[in-house]
Amino acid sequence: MKARVHITLKTGVLDPQGKAISNALDQLGFGGVNSVRQGKYLELDIDETDPQKVRASVDDMCAQLLANTVIENYSIELDG
Amino acid sequence: MKARVHITLKTGVLDPQGKAISNALDQLGFGGVNSVRQGKYLELDIDETDPQKVRASVDDMCAQLLANTVIENYSIELDG
Incomplete structure (x- = not known):
C-alpha cells in the first residue's frame, strides 16, 4: 500500500526558504505572489x-x- | 487563490535522500517499508x-x- 505524507510548517513559523522562492519569483517578473x-x-x-x-504505522514514523512536531504539521493519505 | 505544487523525482532517477529515510526507518524498527x-x-x-x-502562471514558475524538469515532474492543484 502507498502512503503519501505532507509535512508543512505550522502557521506562524517563519519560512525563509519560502520567502527566498517568493523573492526569486518576483525578480523573474512573476508579480502578485503574496506568499510561498x-x-x-x-x-x-x-x-x-x-x-x-x-x-x-505511518503516524508513528512521522x-x-x-x-519535527514542534514546528511542523503532517497529514497522511493512503492510496488503494 | 491558492495553488499547491508537488515536485517529485521522475521514475528511474535515484533518490538518495529517500533511501536514507528508508534506512533510518528500518533502524528504528519500522519493517516492511519497500521504498521512500x-x-x-x-x-x-x-x-x-x-x-x-x-x-x-504557476506552470511557468515551475x-x-x-x-528541474530534467529530473523532476510537477503537478499543480488549485484551491477555491
Whole structure:
C-alpha cells in the first residue's frame, strides 16, 4: 500500500526558504505572489495492506522521524 | 487563490535522500517499508483569481524556477 505524507510548517513559523522562492519569483517578473510556503512530500511504499495499520504505522514514523512536531504539521493519505 | 505544487523525482532517477529515510526507518524498527521517495511541496498564495491564468502562471514558475524538469515532474492543484 502507498502512503503519501505532507509535512508543512505550522502557521506562524517563519519560512525563509519560502520567502527566498517568493523573492526569486518576483525578480523573474512573476508579480502578485503574496506568499510561498515550502513543505516536504513523501511517498512511502509499505508491505502492509490493512489501511488502519498502515495509518497507525505511518503516524508513528512521522512522530518519531519524518516530522519535527514542534514546528511542523503532517497529514497522511493512503492510496488503494 | 491558492495553488499547491508537488515536485517529485521522475521514475528511474535515484533518490538518495529517500533511501536514507528508508534506512533510518528500518533502524528504528519500522519493517516492511519497500521504498521512500522524497519530493517537495509548495503552497503559493496568488492575487489572481482566474483559475486558468493562475494555472498558466504557476506552470511557468515551475518550468523556470521551481522544478528541474530534467529530473523532476510537477503537478499543480488549485484551491477555491
